[in-house]
Amino acid sequence: MPMQKGLAALRVVPKALRLLRDAGASHLYVVFALTILQGLLPPAMGYFGKLIVDHLASGRGATAGLWALVGAEGLLAVALAVAFQLSNIYQAVLRERLWQMLSIQVCQHASQLDLDFFEVPQNYDALTKANRELGFRPMMMVLNLVTALQQTISVAGFVLVILAFQPLLVVAILIALVPAALAARDSGHITFTSYDVSTADGRRAAYFDGLMMSDGAAKELRLFDLAPWLLAQRQQYAVRVIKRRLRAAWVTGKSFVTAAAVSAGAQYLALAFVAYQAATGRITLGDFTLLAAALVAVRHNLSLALANLGELLENSLFFSDLDRFFDFSPKIRPPATPRPLPSSEEYQFVFENVGFTYTGASRPVFESLSFELRGGEATALVGVNGAGKTTIVKLLTRLYDPQQGRILLNGVDIREFPLEQYRAIFGVILQDFVRYHLTARENILVAKVSANPDDRRLEEAARLAKADSVIKSLPMGWGTMLGRQFDEQGQALSGGQWQRIALARALYRDAPVLILDEPTAGLDAEAEAELFLAYRELTRGKTSLLITHRLNTVRMADRILVLEGGKIVEDGSHQELLRKGGRYYELFTAQASTYGAEVTKP
Ligand SMILES: Nc1ncnc2c1ncn2[C@@H]1O[C@H](COP(=O)(O)OP(=O)(O)OP(=O)(O)O)[C@@H](O)[C@H]1O
Ligand SMILES: [Mg+2]
Incomplete structure (x- = not known):
């Protein structure tokens, strides 16, 4: 049931707000205040616009009253522009903070999981998704939330204006917007699900991409002339992903097209009604401009707000992935009442x-x-x-x-x-030890980061592991970067040289x-x-x-x-x-x- 799931996703919004609050409460409140302001200013400006038109139509001329109205309208416009820019700044800070906070949580959690976790492909998917989406979902969510809120407030303001003049119009407009609301409600879920089922294929495609772009596989790729075959493999999975996404885009797109046509048509029917009233003298020219502007604004803001809500649903479904990932808890745990280690x-x-x-x-x-x-x-x-x-x-x-x-x-x-x-x-050298892209010194010190570096022991471990000769041969000795990923001066080591470093690492622990x-x-x-x-x-x-x-x-x-x-x-x-x-x-x-x-x- 996509609709119900769409609604269920909406329930994630409070959670998103909680996260944002944790990321930066004061920034969140400022953003909200500015958003409310930005929502209220356009209807207020519309009202002053009406007063100006009425003044002009009354033939009273360029009185102080007119300039007061124009001045007030100008001040509101300046306030709106400033609020918009300020809000952008605060939103950017909030996004960065949220991203930082979640990244740290995911890294911490991933590093504590049992190795078991990595042996189940679905788990890998959950982690890949959490990781991939961390970079943009939270940011999009902030934007969606803020924009939807602001547009909703504007709509409310304009609806009040219309209500004051033509209550029946409001009912007509709202009915005309039902298709848009339905479309927005479903689209988030459909789009997200298409990404959801695409993960396994997408991960495969990305794996082949990674092979073709990594230095690790570069040698074999050339020796076996493997690239064409890898590309074909990659396409096989990538095409499936793209097909699914396009299908989702088409399904959601179709419902938005219908919705847009219905609401645009309704707006112009309403406008015709208002124009008739103005032409027959039932309302003033100012009322007409205000109502015409309000009709445009309501449709425009409401459809944007709905689209934003749809996107918000899509982006907030990401949290259910994140939750699924955080739900994996390590099974290998310390006991409730541990025993002291034998001394x-x-x-x-x-x-x-x-x-x-x-x-x-x-x-x-x-x-x-x-x-x-x-x-x-x-x-x-x-x-x-x-x-x-x-x-x-x-x-x-x-x-x-x-x-x-x-x-x-x-x-x-x-x-x-x-x-x-x-x-x-334990001091361990594993069969598949890690070659850290760090300095030679750090490559050994990683074995015991809990203690201060001990240079005497470092030298001793290197000597025992026969790594001292390797390190002496490096251009900057201990400080030489191993691997060339980050440093042009970095040194590539041979397999045996790496092994000596890894052995020194195990010995440095002096376990x-x-x-x-x-x-x-x-x-x-x-x-x-x-x-x-x-x-x-x-x-x-x-x-x-x-x-x-x-x-x-x-x-x-x-x-x-x-x-x-x-x-x-x-x-x-x-x-x-x-x-x-x-x-x-x-x-x-x-x-x-x-x-x-x-x-x-x-
Ligand atoms: N992570 C894993 N998941 C599932 N099966 C595994 C995993 N690691 C190893 N195995 C399987 O467990 C068995 C024992 O593997 P193990 O790595 O302990 O062998 P080994 O004696 O160290 O071999 P080698 O001499 O090649 O290093 C193998 O049949 C292997 O396929
Ligand atoms: Mg082995």
Whole structure:
């Protein structure tokens, strides 16, 4: 039922007003005062106009009375112009404030949502829409509200004038405006819905646009001569979006055309009636000019007010999207009565029959996974692609919570600790770490923004991660911008160089638990060898977990876990596992043979 939905949207207006008040109460009140003034001035001017015409028609000549009337009319005109400009300024401030306020709220909320949120396409849509529309919907709304209010006041003023002279005319005018009111009521909803269903297609089209415009994909695009194909893909989705919008524009346009014809016709019928009365001496010439002006003004303002209300509906429906987005609340929360984190230096973790399935995934990654990370030990985790190694890291750091079983830290379910404090015990380098377009220094400091920068630790982390040589080679050392998005002087780093920066980031946290997910994938042989010689030093006194496919480097670990089929299938030192001749032995020999090395069971 579009009409009912259109009306329902109107109920959002008080909410919009509340938001505007929060954004800047004093500005809002000033805008309202100026708006009311702008609404009242035109009917008042119309009335003075009538007095002037009557004066002229009476043949009294250029008396002081005439000049008083003209002067008053002039003052009103100046006041109207000033009010208009002032109102524009205050509206601009209000719009900026509202935009700021909402942007901050959306960013804050988005950054607190569970990762789960991003795995459901509809959620992504909600966020994309909220984000895309934030820039203009609130601003349009301010304008719609203010204009509609001002026009309504003007209409009311002119209607009063007409009522005073020809009450019946008012009824005729109002009836003639019914089609316009109906059109305005439906159009907002129709237009908005067309945008609504277009989001998924629009997002796809925008994705392809993004690929063609991003530096990230530029290389492959050229190597594969991919652009024509991407363009065709983009069009496929874009055309659907455009078709839907045009259809909506046509449907709403049609009803506005009818409405406009009806009300224009009605206005001129009314004018004919008034002209007849003036011609037959029933009303004065001044009355005629006033009524004629009032008829024009009522139709004009009323149709504008209705159009504005229609747009306001359209723009305010945006709030239901915003609400839908704000309704997603993080499920991974700190408990009501959190336990203090254990103060011990040794952190030991136990996975107890952990079952976990990603939202929307058809199969579980783990059904009943159990293992232990011993406190103060360097543990390595190996397994084929897709075995679930990174998922273990995500569960351990509570980016996700398991659906079954428990993860214990020193005997206590990790869900019982305050979330932020719990996450603070980890220094992590993720497989898909972020390459921030920030300076080299900031790229490492981001790991611990809660504390003041510690330059000694920064140097130490860079040294351990072998990032110091990278930073020395940069033209402005630590202050060099990484990436060239914002700074012509910015430096592009190689994959391995980035990896060293990311490792330094994890180490800078100096956290008691160190997790390295594929920290050497991009490193050259020498850097990797050096890193693993330093591995003992990196992990001294810490509980650590190293995930890597380079099996000759996992020897440094105290203990190696082999993950397969959602279970830990082997567990022991390098020597023990080789001796056992099981899965680890197979993986290791397969890899060693590619180097031409012989492996014999010790
Ligand atoms: N965000 C996600 N949503 C749904 N499924 C996922 C998600 N991330 C990973 N998976 C699936 O979970 C399984 C385990 O993935 P995971 O990333 O943990 O593997 P991995 O052992 O780290 O592999 P690799 O060696 O390639 O890094 C895979 O089958 C993968 O397809
Ligand atoms: Mg992984």
